[in-house]
Each structure stands twice: as C-alpha cells, then as structure tokens.
Amino acid sequence: MDSLQDILSQKDFSPPDEIKSLRDYVKRKYKSNSYIKLEREAVILSVPSSALAATLQLERTAIAEACGLTKKLVIRFGRQ
Numbered sequence: 001m002d003s004l005q006d007i008l009s010q011k012d013f014s015p016p017d018e019i020k021s022l023r024d025y026v027k028r029k030y031k032s033n034s035y036i037k038l039e040r041e042a043v044i045l046s047v048p049s050s051a052l053a054a055t056l057q058l059e060r061t062a063i064a065e066a067c068g069l070t071k072k073l074v075i076r077f078g079r080q
Contacts, residue, residue: 018043021067026056042072053077 019036022045026034035046047053056063056075064073 018067018069018071022063022069025063025067030055038071042074043069044074044076046076046078048077050077 016038019038022036022043023034026032026045026047030052032047032049032052037044037046045056047056053075060073060075063069
C-alpha cells in the first residue's frame, strides 16, 4: 500500500492552463490582480473593483475564446 506522501509526490499541483491564461489576460490587459476559482461547471473570476467587473462582463465571450475556456465564466467583484 502506498503512503500518502508517495501518492501526493506524484500529483501535479500546478493550475490548469485555463486559470493561468485567464489570470495573465486580466493582468496584461487591465493591469489588475484577480482571484480565480475553478468549480465543477464554472470558472469564477473575482476582481477588486465593480467597474472592472462590469467591463469584463461586456467582454465575457471574447475572454472565453481568448483564454480557451470550456466552462461557464462567472465574474464577481469584491475582496477575497
């Protein structure tokens, strides 16, 4: 039987490409930090200001295409 340490040492804990590309998109285009959470049926993008969230909401389909998102994109604002 494998130990927990053996099992976890073989696991890849790097974020999926979708998350990395979405974070880079927001950082590059709007120079803002973001918090991204991956759920079963959605990618949740949280940004610090409501103005930025509204702007991103208008570009939601373009963002999904540019970042290669396969799940629904949900945009929220506020602190994490």
